Amino acid sequence: MDHFAYRDGVLHAEDVSLEALADRVGTPFYCYSAATIARHFEVFSAAVAGLGNGDPLVAFAIKANPNLSVVATLARLGAGADVVSGGELARALAAGVPAGRIVFSGVGKQAHELAAGIDAGILQFNVESEAEIAMLAEVAAAKRKPVELAIRVNPAVNPGTHAKISTGNKDSKFGVPIERAGAAFVAAAGHEWLRPIGLAAHIGSQLTDLAPIEDCIGRLGALAAELRGAGHAVTRIDVGGGLGVPYRRDQPPPPEPTVYAEMVARATRGWDCRLMFEPGRMIVGNAGVLVSSVILVKQGAAKTFVVTDAGMNDLLRPSLYNAWHDIVALRPAADRITATVVGPVCESGDTFAEDRDIHAVAAGDRIAFLTAGAYGATMASTYNSRPLVPEVMVNGVDWAVVSARNEPAAMQALDSVAPWLAQPDSPRTV
């Protein structure tokens, strides 16, 4: 459920007209609904409440949407954070996520990032290799601080999602292969300042079938039992994120959080562990839209092209993953057309939809790409020297620009002209 709906023929975010917002901030822009973000977090948290020992930790995967206002909205509701870089750690802390609710994942953490996590006093590191254990041991020893960690296991299951968002199959770069994960845990226990306390896994994103997750959880449970049998305490198990969201209104939705939670309850029965979850997309996916204007409609040899002012640099998912976003007019006409919706970027891959049945639109009309709250703005680039677009958050009748449009001068600010080019009368160098 989300809070984007038509009122008097115009698409609104909560109580704010997206047409009115577009007049104020210009297009393209991302718009997030605070109520939808809160609702999704609360639905998920309520579904998993009571599972495992103690309060489960719901650690929002920051990479899905790192906007400070998005993270702060979640922090106020008690969310933790799953971070995958020093930059995300800094954002989570700046947004008010308590360090004791932060877990640090990632396959290539650097010593300075491990140090920043230790200095902040985060809950745990999810360690992804034997080499990282050695690096973490060194950093912890230098600081003389005990550090809690979980071994991120590669459980060798096929999550049945797009290859580019599959992370738990055997040949994936993520995690320690399950047959070596127990030994890695034991090795970590041998380091003076390391405290291995648990296991973690995250097998992929936009999962619509719960069976591979259940399979993965079963494998974590078997490994935990083995470690306990050898005298080690395993007190936390992090089952990752990955639950899918409905991108297409015309297709059956992925499993509800309650159904997911029933599966987790079944798969973890009797475990005697604190459970941790890392949902990203499920919290913010349907809480955001990308609003764009139609620049022009162009008749190709065989196709009708709707050319929008948003491009692949603003919303990469369709060109990166062949992802589907529903496309609607902010002020729909009764007629429909079949059109290929493209951006202005000079790449054929800058295509949002092929031969799609959409509301009839003309130059100047505004449209929205739905379900753009996750992996949207955060994957944007300035390719074609296009400015990063603003992000707006709506909260009831209130709205605020929560990330500004960067203007051409800001884009050029990090460039400089090499000294030999700066002299008007300098000799030619080539």
Ligand SMILES: *Cc1c(COP(=O)(O)O)cnc(C)c1O
């Ligand atoms: C990306 C990621 C997540 C979140 O995945 P979603 O599909 O957005 O829920 C969780 N954990 C880790 C380690 C990740 O890399």
